[in-house]
Amino acid sequence: MIDTALHTGSEHPDLLWILVPSFLTFVAGLGVATYADRIRERLRPEESTTSE
Numbered sequence: 001m002i003d004t005a006l007h008t009g010s011e012h013p014d015l016l017w018i019l020v021p022s023f024l025t026f027v028a029g030l031g032v033a034t035y036a037d038r039i040r041e042r043l044r045p046e047e048s049t050t051s052e
Helices: 002-007 015-034 036-043
Strands: none
Touching: 015 036
C-alpha cells in the first residue's frame, strides 16, 4: 500500500502547482470542444471567398 502512495505522486512537494494548471487546461479543452463550431465560424466565415 505504501508503494502505491509513493508512485501516485501524492507526496510531491509541488502537487498543487501540477494539479491546478492541469485542471485549468482540461476545463479549457472542454470549452473549446463545446464551442468548436462557433470558433470555426469566426476563423472561417462562410461568406468568405476561397479558391477551392
